[in-house]
Amino acid sequence: MKNNKKLLLTIVVGILILLGFGYFLYGGVETTTMGPSGNSISFNGTELKEEKNGQLIWSVKAEKISVDQVTKVVTLENVTGTFHKDGKILTVKAPKGVVSKDHGQITLSGGIEATSSTGATLRTEGLEYRSKEQLFKSTSKFIYTDVDTTLEGDVLEGDMILQQVTAKGHAKLIRK
Numbered sequence: 809m810k811n812n813k814k815l816l817l818t819i820v821v822g823i824l825i826l827l828g829f830g831y832f833l834y835g836g837v838e839t840t841t842m843g844p845s846g847n848s849i850s851f852n853g854t855e856l857k858e859e860k861n862g863q864l865i866w867s868v869k870a871e872k873i874s875v876d877q878v879t880k881v882v883t884l885e886n887v888t889g890t891f892h893k894d895g896k897i898l899t900v901k902a903p904k905g906v907v908s909k910d911h912g913q914i915t916l917s918g919g920i921e922a923t924s925s926t927g928a929t930l931r932t933e934g935l936e937y938r939s940k941e942q943l944f945k946s947t948s949k950f951i952y953t954d955v956d957t958t959l960e961g962d963v964l965e966g967d968m969i970l971q972q973v974t975a976k977g978h979a980k981l982i983r984k
Contacts, residue, residue, distance in 0.1 A: 848883075850874040856882065856907065858939060866891045866939070866968070868914065870905065880909035887916060891937070891968045897925045898969045900935070912939050915947075928954040928970050942968040950975075958982040 850872055857867035870884040884905035891898040902916035914937040922930040934947030946964040952973055953959075962977030975981075 847877045848874045849877060856911070858911065864892050865942075866914075866937070868905070868907070882907035882909075882911075889914070889916075889937075893942070893967070893969045896969045896971065899923050902935070913937065914939075917947075922970065924970050926954070926969070926971060928952065930964070930966075930970060932964070937968070944968065944970065956984050958984070 851874075852872055853869075854873045855867055855869045856873070858865045866889060868884065868887060868889040870888075871886040872884070874883040875881075876883075884907065885903070887900075887902045887905040889900040889902075889905075891900070900916065900920060900922040902920040903918035905914060905916045907914050916935045916937075917933065920930070920932050920935050922935070930946075930950060930952050932946040932948050932950035936945045936947060937943070938945070944964070944966045949960070949962055950964045951958065951960050952964055952966075952970070952975075959973065959975050959979065959981050961975035961979035964973055964975055966973035
């Protein structure tokens, strides 16, 4: 009777150790079937970044990042991005995002809020960042506010910290 209890206890402890080891190895990664090719891998709580000459250009953190293994397109959920230039920082938050396979373009969507270290803010539903040109472009109507002005329009184009912006289509400028 004692031998059976010891054997059963040993088996249970062994299974728990294997489960713990399995969670340790695979706990933050889940394989899913999403995306155009139907073959993706997902990570929870991961960061992507670009550096040039040892300087951070941008970093994007997301609660969940899925990479399509065929197209190499990266899909993001609950995104926080920081964009750096000349000591100034722009922080962008969005529910969804997509990073192109060459990391040259980040497309954000769904209630985007951006805040610059200079005090400027931007609200829009869609925003693209092109890494090569280091430019933002809204893909929907926007409201941009800085210290002394509010700017509204159909499309906004701006540098990577929203210090220099241009409004296109039904633009309205309000001075405070």
